[in-house]
Amino acid sequence: MRKIFILLIFLYGHLYALERESTLKMYHGIFSALSSKPMTSVYTTDREYRKVFTTSKRIFLAKKPEESDIILITNRSTLGSIIKRNSLNKHGQKPILFVTDYRFLKDTKDAVGAFYWRKGRSQLLFIKKRLEQHAIHLPKAYQNYMIDAL
Amino acid sequence: MRRAYFDRFIIFLMALLIVFVLFLQISTTQSTEKLKNEEIQRAEQYASKIAKLIQIRTQNSLEITLKEHPEVRRHLNETLHAFLTKQYQYIFVLQKDEKGKYRFLLDASEDEPEEYQSIFFPKSEMFDKVYAFQKMQIIEQHEGVEEVWLSLVYPILRENKTEALLVLDLSESYGEHLNNFNSPLMRVVWMMQVLLILSILLLIYLVYSYSKLRKILLFDSLTSTHTKVFLEEFFNRNEVDSYNAILIDMDEFAQINNKYGYTSGNLVIKEFTETMMNVLSLNSKVIRTAGTEFLVIVPKDDSNFETLAKKLFTTLQEKKYLLKNEVFTQSVSMSAMIIPEGNVSIHDVQRILDVKLLEIKSKGKNALGLLGLDHFNQMKYGNMDYIKEALEEERLVCIYQPIIDTKTKKIVKYEALVRLIDKENGEKFISPAHFMDVIKGTSQYIKMSKLVLKQVFTVLHQYPEIEISVNLDLDDLYNADMMKLITQKLYRNKMIANRLTFEILEHNEISDYGQVALIFQQLKTFGSKIAIDDFGSGYANYVYLIKLDVDILKIDGSLIQELLHDTERTKVMLTSIKHLAEIYQYEVVAEFVSSKEIYEIVKALEIEYVQGYYLGEPKPLEVYMGTERN
Numbered sequence: 001m002r003k004i005f006i007l008l009i010f011l012y013g014h015l016y017a018l019e020r021e022s023t024l025k026m027y028h029g030i031f032s033a034l035s036s037k038p039m040t041s042v043y044t045t046d047r048e049y050r051k052v053f054t055t056s057k058r059i060f061l062a063k064k065p066e067e068s069d070i071i072l073i074t075n076r077s078t079l080g081s082i083i084k085r086n087s088l089n090k091h092g093q094k095p096i097l098f099v100t101d102y103r104f105l106k107d108t109k110d111a112v113g114a115f116y117w118r119k120g121r122s123q124l125l126f127i128k129k130r131l132e133q134h135a136i137h138l139p140k141a142y143q144n145y146m147i148d149a150l
Numbered sequence: 151m152r153r154a155y156f157d158r159f160i161i162f163l164m165a166l167l168i169v170f171v172l173f174l175q176i177s178t179t180q181s182t183e184k185l186k187n188e189e190i191q192r193a194e195q196y197a198s199k200i201a202k203l204i205q206i207r208t209q210n211s212l213e214i215t216l217k218e219h220p221e222v223r224r225h226l227n228e229t230l231h232a233f234l235t236k237q238y239q240y241i242f243v244l245q246k247d248e249k250g251k252y253r254f255l256l257d258a259s260e261d262e263p264e265e266y267q268s269i270f271f272p273k274s275e276m277f278d279k280v281y282a283f284q285k286m287q288i289i290e291q292h293e294g295v296e297e298v299w300l301s302l303v304y305p306i307l308r309e310n311k312t313e314a315l316l317v318l319d320l321s322e323s324y325g326e327h328l329n330n331f332n333s334p335l336m337r338v339v340w341m342m343q344v345l346l347i348l349s350i351l352l353l354i355y356l357v358y359s360y361s362k363l364r365k366i367l368l369f370d371s372l373t374s375t376h377t378k379v380f381l382e383e384f385f386n387r388n389e390v391d392s393y394n395a396i397l398i399d400m401d402e403f404a405q406i407n408n409k410y411g412y413t414s415g416n417l418v419i420k421e422f423t424e425t426m427m428n429v430l431s432l433n434s435k436v437i438r439t440a441g442t443e444f445l446v447i448v449p450k451d452d453s454n455f456e457t458l459a460k461k462l463f464t465t466l467q468e469k470k471y472l473l474k475n476e477v478f479t480q481s482v483s484m485s486a487m488i489i490p491e492g493n494v495s496i497h498d499v500q501r502i503l504d505v506k507l508l509e510i511k512s513k514g515k516n517a518l519g520l521l522g523l524d525h526f527n528q529m530k531y532g533n534m535d536y537i538k539e540a541l542e543e544e545r546l547v548c549i550y551q552p553i554i555d556t557k558t559k560k561i562v563k564y565e566a567l568v569r570l571i572d573k574e575n576g577e578k579f580i581s582p583a584h585f586m587d588v589i590k591g592t593s594q595y596i597k598m599s600k601l602v603l604k605q606v607f608t609v610l611h612q613y614p615e616i617e618i619s620v621n622l623d624l625d626d627l628y629n630a631d632m633m634k635l636i637t638q639k640l641y642r643n644k645m646i647a648n649r650l651t652f653e654i655l656e657h658n659e660i661s662d663y664g665q666v667a668l669i670f671q672q673l674k675t676f677g678s679k680i681a682i683d684d685f686g687s688g689y690a691n692y693v694y695l696i697k698l699d700v701d702i703l704k705i706d707g708s709l710i711q712e713l714l715h716d717t718e719r720t721k722v723m724l725t726s727i728k729h730l731a732e733i734y735q736y737e738v739v740a741e742f743v744s745s746k747e748i749y750e751i752v753k754a755l756e757i758e759y760v761q762g763y764y765l766g767e768p769k770p771l772e773v774y775m776g777t778e779r780n
Contacts, residue, residue: 117296118264119240120297121272122295123271
C-alpha cells in the first residue's frame, strides 16, 4: 500500500514536471525570439510562472521591472502598474511587455505579443508594428503568428 | 488417452474464452464507435442547418451583411447560442482575411463572446483544406487544444465560393461521456482480460512446473539415463518392433558398494553409463530399470545389432575403474534380442530378456546371450498371460491325426491334438510343447480341457461315422474339477460318448491302482474307451495290464522308431506286446510310423492299427473328411 502511495506521488510529480517543462520550453522560444541575449532577464509577479522560471538556465528572474529585458504580465493590476511606470520613464530603456491575455494587448500599446487561449486552442500572437518599435525581428518559425495590427 | 482429451479440452476452453473476450471487446468498441458516429452525423445535420440559416439571413454576402448590420450579427450570435447544448463546447464562424488569417465573424458563446473580426489561430491545417476544397472535415484535436473532443468544420458556400467556415466543437466531456457509455461492459471485458491473462500465466506456470516434474520423472538423477516412466511413454509413441533391445546388469555390484561405499559405487555406475553411451548412437535410449540394471533400446536401422551388442559387452567388460588407488574392471551380464516384427509389447521383451539374463547369471555371469526370433516365440508362447488371453479369446484349435487299420487301410479313429492359434498370425498353430508345462495344474489347464472337449464333442456330433481319441494325463484323473468336467461332458453327450477314447499318459508311478481302476470304470460307464499311451516306456508297463481294465495299447513311439536301428530285437518285443494284447483282448496301435519301411514291418507283425506322419500328419479334420469323401 505504501509503495502504491509512493508510486502515485511519483507519477503525479512526474506529470507536473512534464507540464512545467513544456511551458518552460515554450517561453524559452518566445523570449529568445524577443530578446537576442543568451540569458533573458524576466520580470513577472505571477507566482506560478516564477516557480517555472526558477528552474530555467536561460531565464533569470529580475527583482524589479526596470532591471528586466521582458516583463510577463498575467493580471490586470500588474498591467496597470507597469503602464504607469512606463509612462513615468519616458526616456529610459523600456523592457519588452509580453502578456497572457488578448485584452491586455488592446489595453496597452506597449505589449508586443501575447500567449492566451481561445476556444480551447492556444494562441500566440505578435504585433508587427510594436515589435518594430523595439527593433525586434522574429525568427521564421514565429512569422506566422505575426499580424500588422489588432 | 483421457489426459490427452483433458488437455485438449482445456486448450479448447481457453481458446473459446479468448475468442469470447475478443468478441466482447470488439462488440463494445464497435458499439461505442457507432454512438460516436451517430453523434457526428447529428452534428453534421446541425451544421448544415446552421449554415443554411446563415446563408438565408445574410442574403447576398455574409461579410458585407455582418459588417454593415450589427443587429443581424447579434441576432445570428443568439441563434447560434440556441444550438449550444452540452454536446457542443463552441460554435463559431470564421473568415479568412486578405492575409490568410482567420477572423471571427460569429460566436455562439454567451460569456465573453469573441469580438467581431478578432484574430484566431485554429491550430490545424484542415481549416485551410476545408476552405480550399469546400468539403466538411472532422478534426480530431491534438496538442495545444483543450476541452475539445472533435471539431466539425463546415464550409459556408455562396456561388461556389467559400465565404466562411462554421465550426462546431464537440466537447471533450461529451466525448468522454460517449466513451464511458459502455464502460460497465468494458469493465467486465477488462476484468475478463485480466482473468484470462492470469489464467494464461497460471497455465504457463503449471506447464513449467509440469515440465520440471516430467524431467524428474523421465530422467535418472544419477546417470542422466531415462527412467521406466520414459520407457512406457516412449513406446506409447513408438512401435516396439522398430527397435532391438539389450538388458545389461553389473555383476555383483553390491561388493563395490560394500568395499568402497555408496558414493564411490555411484561414481562407478555413472562412469559405466557414460561408457555405454559412448558406444551407442544418439538415437539409442538407455533406461535405468533397476539399481545396476539398464535396458538399451537401439533403432533397427542403426548398425548391425549383433556387432553392436558384442562391442558394448566387450567395452563394458574391459572398462577400467579407479577407486581409492585401485584399478579394477566390472563384469557384466547381458541379454540382447532382435525384436520380431509384429505386435510386440515392451513388457514381453523385458520379460524375455530378464529370463535370459537370469539364465546367464545362473551359469556363472559375465556373458552375453543373444536371442533370436525362435527364442522370442518360445518365451512369448510360454507366457501365462499370453496363454490366458488365447484361452479367453478361444484361440484354440484341435487338429487330428488319423489312426489307420492296417488290413483295410481305412481311418478308424483320429487323435485330437490341441494347438493354440498365434495372436498375430491366425494360420500359425502353437504346439503344446510351448505352453503345456506352464498351465499344468492351473485353472487355465481346466479351461483348455473344457474347450478341447467342447470341440471334440462338436466334431463327434458333426461326423457320426468317426471316432476320436483325446489325451488325458493320469494326474488329471485325480483332479476333482477335471473329473467333474469330463463326467459332465460325457453325461451330456452320452449318446456319442462311446466314440471317444481317452489316451492316458502317465508321468509318475501309480501308487493306488484301485483308485485309477475306479476312475477308468467311471469313464467306461459312458461307453468311452481307455487307451494306455506310450506303452512300453517309463511307467506305462505290464503291471497296467494286470491291474487295470483298458481297451487299447498305444505302443511308445521310441520302440517303433527302434525298428529302423535294431529291427530284429524290436520286432521280438513288439510281437510279445502284440501276443499279450491278443490274450487280454486289447487293440494295439503303433505310433510314430514315419516311413514306409516301418509301416511294412508293423503290418507284417499284424499290429492292427498304425498312426504316424507316413500315414497322415495332424491336420484340421475337414482335410481328412474331404479326402475320405474323394
